[in-house]
Amino acid sequence: MTEAPAGIRRGRAPALAMNLLARLAVLGLVALTTFALPRLLPGDPLQAMLASDHAQSLSLAELAALRERLGLTAGWGRQLGDWLGDLLRGDLGHSIRHARPVAALVAESLPWTLLLILGAMPVYLLLGALAGIRAGRAQGGALDRGLTGLVTVLASIPPFVLAILLMLGFAILWPVLPAGGALPLFPSDQPLVRAGQVARHAALPVAALALHEFARFYYLARAEAIGLSRRPFVLNAEARGLAPLRMLADYYGRNILPAFVARMSDSISGLFGAALIVEIVFSYPGIGGLIYGAILDRDYPLLQGATIIVAAGVLALNWLIDAVLAVLAERG
Amino acid sequence: MRVGPPLLGLLAVSLAARPLLPAWRSSREVLAPPGTAHPLGTNAIGQDIALGLLHATPNTLLVGLAAAALATGVALAAAGLAATAPPTLRAAILRLVDALQVLPAMLVLLFVAAFAQPGLAGLIPLLGLTSWHEDVRLALALIRREAGRENVHFARSMGASWSHCLRRHVLPAIRPALAALYVQNIRQVTLRGAGLAFLGLTDPRLPSWGSMMQEAMDHLYTPAWSWLLLPPALALTLFLLVLLALAEAAPDKDAAA
Numbered sequence: 001m002t003e004a005p006a007g008i009r010r011g012r013a014p015a016l017a018m019n020l021l022a023r024l025a026v027l028g029l030v031a032l033t034t035f036a037l038p039r040l041l042p043g044d045p046l047q048a049m050l051a052s053d054h055a056q057s058l059s060l061a062e063l064a065a066l067r068e069r070l071g072l073t074a075g076w077g078r079q080l081g082d083w084l085g086d087l088l089r090g091d092l093g094h095s096i097r098h099a100r101p102v103a104a105l106v107a108e109s110l111p112w113t114l115l116l117i118l119g120a121m122p123v124y125l126l127l128g129a130l131a132g133i134r135a136g137r138a139q140g141g142a143l144d145r146g147l148t149g150l151v152t153v154l155a156s157i158p159p160f161v162l163a164i165l166l167m168l169g170f171a172i173l174w175p176v177l178p179a180g181g182a183l184p185l186f187p188s189d190q191p192l193v194r195a196g197q198v199a200r201h202a203a204l205p206v207a208a209l210a211l212h213e214f215a216r217f218y219y220l221a222r223a224e225a226i227g228l229s230r231r232p233f234v235l236n237a238e239a240r241g242l243a244p245l246r247m248l249a250d251y252y253g254r255n256i257l258p259a260f261v262a263r264m265s266d267s268i269s270g271l272f273g274a275a276l277i278v279e280i281v282f283s284y285p286g287i288g289g290l291i292y293g294a295i296l297d298r299d300y301p302l303l304q305g306a307t308i309i310v311a312a313g314v315l316a317l318n319w320l321i322d323a324v325l326a327v328l329a330e331r332g
Numbered sequence: 333m334r335v336g337p338p339l340l341g342l343l344a345v346s347l348a349a350r351p352l353l354p355a356w357r358s359s360r361e362v363l364a365p366p367g368t369a370h371p372l373g374t375n376a377i378g379q380d381i382a383l384g385l386l387h388a389t390p391n392t393l394l395v396g397l398a399a400a401a402l403a404t405g406v407a408l409a410a411a412g413l414a415a416t417a418p419p420t421l422r423a424a425i426l427r428l429v430d431a432l433q434v435l436p437a438m439l440v441l442l443f444v445a446a447f448a449q450p451g452l453a454g455l456i457p458l459l460g461l462t463s464w465h466e467d468v469r470l471a472l473a474l475i476r477r478e479a480g481r482e483n484v485h486f487a488r489s490m491g492a493s494w495s496h497c498l499r500r501h502v503l504p505a506i507r508p509a510l511a512a513l514y515v516q517n518i519r520q521v522t523l524r525g526a527g528l529a530f531l532g533l534t535d536p537r538l539p540s541w542g543s544m545m546q547e548a549m550d551h552l553y554t555p556a557w558s559w560l561l562l563p564p565a566l567a568l569t570l571f572l573l574v575l576l577a578l579a580e581a582a583p584d585k586d587a588a589a
Contacts, residue, residue: 022427026435033440037447156572158523160530161545161565164552172552179552266433273438277527281549291439292531295446307443311435318434 016323023315030311034304035083039076092305097297102305105290110313112182113286116275119202120209125260128214132221133252139226148222155215159274163208163281170204177204180283205282212274213267220263224256265321272314335511335578339518343397346390356380356387356539363556373559375547381563388539388564392571395455395525395540400517402460404467404510411471415479416494426472432465437524445528451535455528459521466520467513474506481505515579519572526568541568 058066086093092102131151135144154162171179178184182201188194228234234251242251279288287310294302359378366373372381414425440462444450450458475498478484484501492500528534529542536543541564548561 018423018427019430022424022431023434025428026431030435030440034443037444152576153569153573156569156576157565158526158530158542158568160527161561161569164545164548164561168552168557269434269436273436276436276438276442277531280531291442295442295533303443303446307439310439314436314439315431315434 020319023319027312027315031308034307035080038300093301095299095302097299102302106306106309109285109287109290112284113275115202116205116209116286117271119206123210124213124217128217129221132218133225136222136225137229151215151218159212160277160281162211163278166204166208182285205278205284208278209274220259221256224259225252228252228255265318268318269314335515339397343393346393350390353386356383366559372563375560381559384539384544385563385567388541391452391538391540396518396522398456399459399521400514403463403517404514406464407467407471410468411475412498414472415475429465429468437462441524441528445533449535451538455525459525463517463521474509475502478502478505512579515575519575
């Protein structure tokens with residue numbers, strides 16, 4: 001009895017370690033790209049840093065001294081070594097625009113992105129499952145054809161267009177919700193009112209994100225439900241005249257759960273990508289807004305640092321989910 | 333239904349028509365609503381929207397078709413390498429591909445595009461090389477399925493090399509599935525390319541549907557958004573829907589499964 005699980009565990013641990021290694025390799029690749037790309041292009045980081053108006057009156061000697069101090073005169077190898085050393089110590093550099101450590105800026109904006117993602121997740125998972133199951137149970141019916149057609153069109157509208165249309169519909173043409181930002185100009189001091197304000201500002205970005213991911217899980221739930229509706233135990237339950245809610249929760253819901261969980265682990269990268277775009281459209285102060293602002297301001301240290309942190313975070317999260325799933329699968 | 337001819341035909345027509353179009357000039361008629369002179373209105377510097385759509389069409393098609401071809405080709409090469417490699421190398425390739433897949437493509441695209449502001453020649457490799465890894469597992473499964481058949485075993489026992497088998501026995505058999513994969517890739521890279529253009533991270537001299545939509549962002553509070561946003565958005569959505577229909581109509585659909 002104890003023999004078999006031990007054997008599986010022996011098989012899993014190295015596999016998980018190998019996965020971790022591959023993710024570290026990819027992270028190394030990202031770090032190398034973020035290091036090399038700015039240096040491959042014309043100009044050096046100093047010029048990019050000094051591209052503002054008030055810094056252009058420096059003399060050549062001052063520039064050379066500054067370059068020396070920033071370590072830009074050293075060879076590529078030295079620079080890479082120094083930079084990696086800083087990175088490993090957790091020093092991601094200083095943002096030029098914000099004049100603050102990159103790590104602090106990222107730490108401030110990450111909760112907003114997580115709020116959007118965690119807010120959208122139950123919405124699209126539940127709606128996707130409900131709509132998909134309903135359509136799949138009556139495959140080929142009027143509801144299925146109408147809904148699937150609608151979702152197909154929805155899936156072909158670029159996410160930023162969906163976001164803009166939502167903004168137009170509910171914030172501009174019919175202004176019931178704020179069009180951008182995460183808090184009003186003067187946020188309230190009372191926690192309850194403040195939470196309400198946060199929720200109001202998050203509503204549209206969450207809706208845009210949920211709408212974008214909805215199609216994926218709708219198709220998945222529909223395909224699973226089509227398969228399930230032909231299985232004998234479901235047909236039998238149907239014939240016994242079980243309550244609709246019980247059919248939905250116990251017979252369909254439980255059986256599509258594994259497929260949903262597996263797909264969620266795959267969809268994290270897509271979700272983050274969509275969140276980046278949605279945040280930019282709604283000028284939401286999350287990590288996507290931070291990155292886009294860094295691009296517009298040519299704030300390269302911030303761009304590099306934020307890119308590396310997001311890459312590391314997504315890779316780690318995905319590995320964790322995989323590890324948890326592996327452990328769960330082991331327990332059966 | 334074959335996938336290539338309609339798409340290439342569309343590209344050829346739009347490319348051939350471009351020299352015949354009048355230049356996309358600015359004019360004094362700024363933000364004019366749709367009317368007889370400008371069927372779809374004009375933008376903030378007086379350029380005709382309908383004309384802009386036509387100018388942008390070949391760019392969008394060219395980037396989509398070429399970048400997807402690159403992505404599919406690289407995926408196929410990686411899958412071929414994995415199929416013929418020893419098990420340890422194959423496992424390493426697959427693990428690397430899995431890890432790459434976790435990385436949000438948009439993150440990499442944003443970073444590179446922020447520095448390079450790619451034009452037509454830059455967008456194709458950029459989009460192609462950030463999309464290939466999503467297809468490797470599927471392509472490998474297809475190759476291994478075909479490589480396990482009798483004709484390949486027979487050819488191998490007659491002394492044929494793996495590269496010969498891949499070229500003459502495996503590739504022709506998986507072509508329909510690859511075509512469906514290719515169309516999916518076009519959808520993917522077109523969406524991402526439009527996203528980059530919408531964020532203003534492509535070469536500003538390159539007219540594209542995505543960059544036309546960006547202009548609408550400054551006019552959301554005036555009625556001008558409707559003729560700035562909707563025509564390019566509809567063109568893009570229609571193109572993506574046509575691609576979906578093409579993929580559905582492809583003869584071998586088990587690529588999607």
